Structures are given as C-alpha cells and as structure tokens.
Amino acid sequence: MTKPRLGRIGVWSNELRLDDPAGGDEIGAAAAELEELGYGTLWAGGSPSVSQAEHLLAATRRVRVGTSIISIWQHPAARVAAAYARLAPAARERFVVGLGVSHRHMVEGYARPYSAMKAYLDELDAAPDGPHAGRRMLAALGPRMLGLARDRAAGAVPYLVTAEHTARARAALGAGPLLAPELKVVLDDDPASARRSARDYLAFYLPMPNYTNNLLRLGFTERDFEGDGSDRLLDAVFALGDASAIRTRVDAFLKAGADHVAVQVVLDPARRKAGELPLAEWRELAKALPLTG
Template identity: 60%
Template sequence: MTSETSDVHARFGTIGIWSGALHPADPGRRGEVSEAVAELDELGYGTLWIGGSPSMEEVVPVVDATRRITVATGILSIWQHSAADVAEQIARIEKRHPGRFVLGIGVSHDALTPQYARPYSEMVAYLDALDAASDPVPAARRVLAALGPKMLKLSAARAAGAHPYLVTAEHTAQARATLGPDALLAPELKVVLDTDLDRARTVARETLSMYLQLPNYTSNLLRLGFEEADFTGGGSNRLLDALFALGDLDTARARVDAYRAAGADHVALQVLTADPHSDLPRAEWRELAAAFSLGRP
C-alpha cells in the first residue's frame, strides 16, 4: 500500500453516509442540503457519498459546505461526463479543498444508459483519459463501482479500491479476496431504523423493487446463491435480511460489524425513509453517529 493510498483509506473513516438527496432537483433546497451536510461533518462521519449519479457541478456545493469530511460521488456515470471535464473540475475542487474529494465512477446500467456497450473496456478507456488529462486524477483519488471479479480487479489495479452497491456481507468477503489486502473496500448498506419488522420490510421493498429490474444487480445476486423467486414482490424476506439492516440501532451495528468482519474498510450507510430520494433523515443520522461513537473530541 502506497502512502497516498494509505492516506485515502484513513480519510474515508470506517462509517459514512450515502444519500441520493444531496443534489436536489429543486434549487430552493440547496440551503437545506448545505445545513445537513455541515451537520454530518460535525457528527464525525468519515465520508459523505453523493448518491444517484451526481454531476461534478452538484458536488461543489457539498464540498464547500463542509470542512473536514471526505466527499465522494456514489457514483458519477462515465457515460454522462467526459473524463477531461471531470478532471478539470476536480482540479478546481482540489485547489480549494485539498485532499477532500474522491471520484467514484461507474458504468451504470444498460436499461438507464442508451449508449451502454462494452462497459469494462469503456471503463478502462475512461481511466486512461483521467490519467492523460492536463490535471490527472490520481488512482488513489478514485474508486470504482464494482460488483463482478473483472471490475473488482480493475479497482485494485487502477484505483484506490471499490465501492460496491447493493451487496451482502458474503459478497464483501468475496470482493476482499479478489481485491487483495490493500485496496479500499467500501460497500453501501441500506438501513431502515424501525423496530416494526413488517413496516421496515415495506420500506425496504419500495426501494429494492427498482433495483431488481436492473440485471447488473440481479446477476450479482444470482452469483451469490439467490434465486429468481427471491426477486418477486419486491424481494423475499431472505433477500431483504441479507441486503438491509432492518430494526434498531443494535441491528445496524451488528450488520456493519458483519461487513467489517468480511473485509470492508468502510461502510456507507444509506438511511431509507418513505422518500429516500428527497428526505434528509437528520434525526436518524444523529442516532447512528451516537451508536457508532463517531463524535470527535
């Protein structure tokens, strides 16, 4: 592990927050988002993941509103943004906020991207372009959205590591074996803080049903031993229990412990509510920060 990669690992911390509501469609909500991310910074989380395929323009207000926390894209689609433009924008962020931004990139999904083709080769070409930019983006300052073995190996060879989304602790163990001991492994984990298990599963299924329409995810789950029957009705209980932390704070801690024991360096928590695309669940973020003893002296 190089000193630069080691520094990135340290900057990520062990617990982060992932939210797709941090680049709101309504410009009038930007003040609310700035207040929320400033609080997440103060709560002691290591990394703030801007979910839902953000643009670099949407990253800037989040970095500007914080002072310590690492900010990462989770993830920026390589099909929607040229590598040259991204590298130029990152260079501007780096001048203002040295060392606080990490580029998370991925190939998205066939169903969501008309130009989707040869995803692995296109990712390699994108990384080559980031390296060749007038202001290159160092490998230690980027992570890849990776599920399968080929993309995981690329994450170890050409980036700081991997940010797998919608994965189990078992996948985390397999990913660690593929990545080797040094690469960063930062899986996302969805959390529903509700002790009424039926109600928590309802919230989980409302979110999961969308992802179960995307073959990249279902193919990965099939490789992990799930069956097509697990994908019906928004997901079987077995599938929900493997992919989510459903219940109280002790449940969330136990699930994170399982991912960490499987080889995760960092776990990005996505708190689900009735509308995770717009809600900023600040009360739950505070509760989780306290449960993981994240507060800084």
C-alpha cells in the same frame, strides 16, 4: 499510491446531491452537522456531476466527499477531469471520484462496460490535473471490475451487496485497496413496516441485471426477486430494525473486510417521495455506529 482516508462510517444519500440550488442551504447545514457528528465521508448518490457534490465541500472543513457514482456514459472523462482540476487544492484532497458503468437500460449505446471503463481511466490519467488513481474508486461488483478497482483506483465502492460479497471483494482486492460498500438501513423497530419500506425501495433495482446477476453469483435465485424481493434477500442487502440491530449488520460488513461502510438511510415511501433529509435517523445512528476506530 496515497489513498483517501474515508473513516469507518459514511453517509450515502441521493438527497445530498444538489439538483436545485434553492435547496443548497438545507443540504449544506445537514452536511456540516454530519461532519460534526463524526461521519467520515459524505457520498452524493445517483449519478452526480462533480459540481453537484462540490457544495458539500464548501459546507464542511474536514469530512471527505465522494460521488457514488458518476456514470461514465453520462459524464465524459474530460469534463470530470476539468471540474476536478477547478477545485481548490485542499478540496481536491478531500474529494473522492466514484465512477461506475451504470446499467444497459439507462444508457443509450451501452456496450462492453469493462473496456469502456478502462478507456475512461486512460483519459483521466492523461488529463494534467485529473483525479489520479488514489483519488478515484470504482463501483465494482464482479471479479473483472474488482480487478480494475485494485489496479487502477484506490479501491471499490460496491452498491446493493451483502456481507458475503464484501468478503469475496476483499479477497479479490487484496489487503491494500479500500473497500467501501454501501449498506441500506431502515431504522424502524416494527418488522412489518421496516420490510414494507425496504421492499418498496428494492423494487427499483430488481430489474437491473448488473445487480441481480451479482446476487445470483452469491447464491440467490430468481425466486428471491419475485414480489419485490424475498425476506431472505431483504435481510441480506438491508439492515432492518433499531439502532442496535443496524450496528450488528454494519459490524458484519466490517468483519467481512470492509474498510468503510456507506450507510444509506431508507425512509418510508411518503417521506422519501417528499425528498426529506433523514436527520433524526442520522443523529440516532451516530450514537450507535463505530464512527471512529
């Protein structure tokens, strides 16, 4: 299986997903700059369609582009395969289809997610020009989905995880498949303000059992989920501080077995609500992170 070359560090961002064509020029310019800065992959966050990430391919020449993640409930396999097939051959070579099962409270008719993912992959395999195993990755957290990522995809793109989970995922995947965890970072050297930004963002995810069950398996307790997250939990699933502190956390994920770390810059609530692109933070992190090697 030919696997995508993701590079060591990528950018994960909801803001890179094109929801409004009027914002395409700004996002395209940002994507081109991220490529020049040396990031290996641009991950369009949320549950984007292929077309909502396609503009990133048009704005760049070399960098990989991925979806993190396409919900298998919201985007039928036939539609994803057809959209992928419409891409130019060179664009398909740079595109990684990230797939996931989303969350029960967000999907009508949510049932048997592991079986649903297997059936979805069967449909993609049956499509003449759909994304084959080497061009797709799964948002896998638990052992069964990690096994599917190992056997039916190029690897895993876990979200809201720790360095310890990365080590466990590497053991489950084995040496060959790609492991590309997302890591949230708050580039703020004021500890109190960094924690406020992190806690405000984490609150959205704590009601989601897929994430909290995974964190419980890692040794956290229900008390860690109270008050929008304990300090211990924040320190495990975020990188907080200046660029040097964030480099240390990224290195910990790489040392634990990640091939690639998808860095998500978390802004303070006001900037995030405005949909601001964290250009200054991306530029600063590019100087500190191991973008090559």
